[in-house]
Amino acid sequence: TGYNNLGQLGTGNRIDSNVFVPVLHVTNQTYLASGTDFGISVQAAYLKTKVSASTLTQPLGKALSLSARLRNALGLPLYLKSLDFKLDGVAVGSAVTNGNGVATLPLSNPAQYSVGAHTVSVSFVGVPLLLSASSGSATVTITKADTSLSMKSVSGVFGQTKPLSATLKRKTDGALLSGQTITFSIDGTQVGQGTTDGTGIATLNYKIEDTLAIGAHTLTASFAGDGSHNPSSLNGTLTTTIESTKITASSVSGAVGS
Secondary structure: OEOOOOOOOOOOOOOOEOOOOOOOOOOOEEEEEEOOOOEEEEEOOOEOEEEEEOOEEEEOOOOEEEEEEEEEOOOOEOOOOEEEEEEOOEEEEEEEOOOOOEEEEEEOOHHHOOOEEEEEEEEEOOEOOOEOOEEEEEEEEEEOEOEEEEEOOEEEEOOOEEEEEEEEEEOOOOOEOOOOEEEEEEOOEEEEEEEOOOOOEEEEEEEOOOOOOOEEEEEEEEEOOOOOEOOEEEEEEEEEEOOOOOOOOOOOOOOOOO
16 A cells, blocks of 8 residues: 555556555565555575485395485585485385484385395475475495305214205394205215205205215205395214114024034
8 A cells, every 4th residue: 555656566557555455476475565665575585405315235134224314505404304205216204304404214124125226215395485395316225135054963874864954044134035945065065955945944855875984074055145145155064973783692502513
């Protein structure tokens, strides 16, 4: 309202008004004012933000956490702001930035992400009239996991069938690996293979050959690895023992010379 001889009301004309009138071509203003020969319009400016997602490289099965940093145009951290995370385009959750502007999102079941490169995308929706929206991306690389074998020593006599068994685990999370082939060898010579079951145990029924010398022999279980796991092997002992014998005799009687 007021004089508009200089267009100070912003109505697009110079007609004075004693009632409130719409102001043209003005949006998102936080302050409007006019004087005897001037008009003022103050618009809130967005402060630009930047999201920096963190790259990560780690083995399959290790606890996996995604993280990103949120800063303003001055490089200062923004805290208590929610960041949204996606992995390979799939939303996996949100996390709030701390005093350093860092948001961290732990993921459940990290073993579900296969060996190779994955893209993590992080976005900030912004704050109306205050902070601009922003986003960033980085690469999470999952590498093959190390494995370990455990095995019990075996002893027996020639001709006896004994079970040779070994248990295969993933080192990062202790997961028992099923459906994997374990090769058994004695003194460096392969004697057979077994496949791990749901408890990670592979078993081979082995008949002790009489070609082995009496005593201790090196029993080896080995895993060749696969697309997700590194190979491993373990030495144990197979001991061949002398089979006990028993002699029975019958008493005899007879005449001299018979």
